[in-house]
Structure formats: structure tokens, C-alpha cells
Amino acid sequence: MAAEAREAVFGFLSGLHPAPPAHISQNLVLLVSELVTNALRHAGGVTVLRLTADRRCLEVAVADPSPAHPQDRTPDLTGRGGGFGWPMVRRLARTVEVSPRPDGGKVVSATLVR
Template identity: 40%
Template sequence: MRRCETVTKAVERPATAAQARDRVHALLHSRPESLDEVVLTDALLITSELVTNAHRHAGGVTAFTARITDDRLELRVEDASPQLPATASRHRPGDIGGYGWPMVCQLATSVDIVHTAHGKAIHVTLQLR
């Protein structure tokens, strides 16, 4: 049974992680139900990591969608690289980077990666309650 469905599809791709966070923040605050601050922070961290990684490592964001269905936030970030996100090497503790992806996987309810004709799409869900 669907209690609440709010959908937003960005007409323009976010040029920065801050723009993507602003869109997700506005979407989450459009709900009639109050939102726990920890969940809000998790949602914004996940958004920031996905968009930053797409810009930094994957040729940029090619599509961005955020929507709320039932009590879940669904994010989909598409980029221009078929490479999977990297994680920091345990054998090289001085490595810079590679820590955001494990955080996304830890915070999210589910994470799926699908290869597309021009790169990949990362679909993340986060339980809002």
C-alpha cells in the first residue's frame, strides 16, 4: 500500500554535489512527515558521495533522479564510466580516497549498479523511517 509518493526528476544534471544535495534536501522537506536528522544527514552524505565520485572519477553525472516512494528515498546517479567504484586498499593505508563508497554501502538500505550503454547507473535506496 502506498502512503506517499513524491517524484522529482531533475531537468538539469547537477553541476556540483551541492546542487544535488539541495535538490534532495528540498525533496525530503516536501514530505508531510517529519524526518529524523540522522536520516537527513545520511541522505545528504550519500548524495554528495555519489555525485562527487561521478564528477571526479567517471566523466561527470549524465543523469540524476531523486524520489520518495512509500518510506524510501531512491537516488539514481548515472555517469559516463563503466568502472565500478573503488575502495581504499587495505595494503596501502596512505592511499587518498576510496573511503566514500564503503560509507555509501554502509548507510544505504540497498545499492545496485547497472551498466548502461554509456557508463553505469548507481541506484541507492535509504529507508526514511
């Protein structure tokens, strides 16, 4: 699913004119990959992946069935337990929001300056 999400980002980016700078495109791919992986690993799956753009921003929104908000964890320096993704998402994105859904799940949205 994360690989499919990255492919969706590449298709989305290819349709943007003007194209965002390379580092912004790379950050969007990384954000989508991390948010989708987190939803799969910690929240029971992805119910919606939405990518939008305007003249100033790019936005990704990932919905999942869990109401639990992402949590900071102590990073596992052995590489087995994770803990790096959520801080990275917050560092890369201009804004990050977690919103409840009427079905009991949540949406995690992140924006990047275009």
C-alpha cells in the same frame, strides 16, 4: 556540482510529508554528495541525478558516462587520496546497485529506509 546536488536534496526533502527523521535526511544528503563527487572525480561527470520516495524508502540514483564500477581502495589516512567514500555509501544505504546504461555509462542507485 556537489553543492548543487545537496541543495536539490534539501528541496526534495522539504516536499516530503511526513518528513523523514533528521538522521535519515542527513544520510541522504551524505549519500548524494558522495555519489555525485565520485561520479565527478572518477567517472567523467554526472548525467542524471534522480531522487524518489515512497512510504518506506528514499532512493538516489546517479548516472555517469563511465561503465567502470566503483572500486574499494585502501583509504589514504593522510587525507589526500580518499578511499573512504564507497565503503561509506555501502554502510549507510540499505541497498546499493550498479546498473549498466545503454549509452555505455552506469547508474549507481542507493536506498535508505524512510
